[in-house]
Every structure is written in C-alpha cells, then in structure tokens.
Amino acid sequence: MEEVKKKQAISLSEVKEILGKVDVEEMDQIQRWTYDYVSKFVSIESKDAKEMKKRLIKECELTEDEAVEIVNIRPTSLAELRSFTFGWKKLILAETLEKMLKIIKEHS
DSSP: OOOOOOOOOOOHHHHHHHHHTSOGGGOOHHHHHHHHHHHHHOOSOHHHHHHHHHHHHHHHOOOHHHHHHHHHHOOOSHHHHHHHHHTTTSOOOHHHHHHHHHHHHHTO
C-alpha cells in the first residue's frame, strides 16, 4: 500500500486530469470506474476549476472543501447556492453569495 504524501480536496475536473495521464490498461477497477464517471459528467476544464476554487477561497473566504463542493456542482441560482451553503452551518451574506455566483458564471 502506498503512503499518503498529501491530503487535499480536489475537484472532479482535477481528478479527470490526473487519471487522464494514466494508461487505462494500468488502472485498477476503482480508478477505471472513477475515470469513466468523471469523463461522462465533468464539463469544465481543470484549469478553470482550479482558478474558480482559488477565487472562491480567496474572495469569498470559503474553505477548500467548500470551494470544491461549489466547483463540482456549480449552482446556477441564488436559491440553489443557498441550499448548499445552508448545510455548512455558517452565515454567508447575500453579497458573498452573489460574488460566488459571479465567479461560477465567469468560469462556466
């Protein structure tokens, strides 16, 4: 078993990029399933996902896990965004939610 060198939350786009560098024949079953899933459902480039995550963390003061959740789901309305942030059990101002939507739209 390999040793964990670093633990970090990454978006599905970043997963696709990482697994895309591995030959499919060399992947184990879980890697193949994961690669198949992200290939079908990821519609944003890894570069854009990384930039969106970075901006959400910096400009909206989100944690890395929260930013990754938003990048993966990319809500399109204030109501949809609120439904995700409600589960975080912290108050997010309406202006911050608007800023988050703006960042999402700029990178989608």
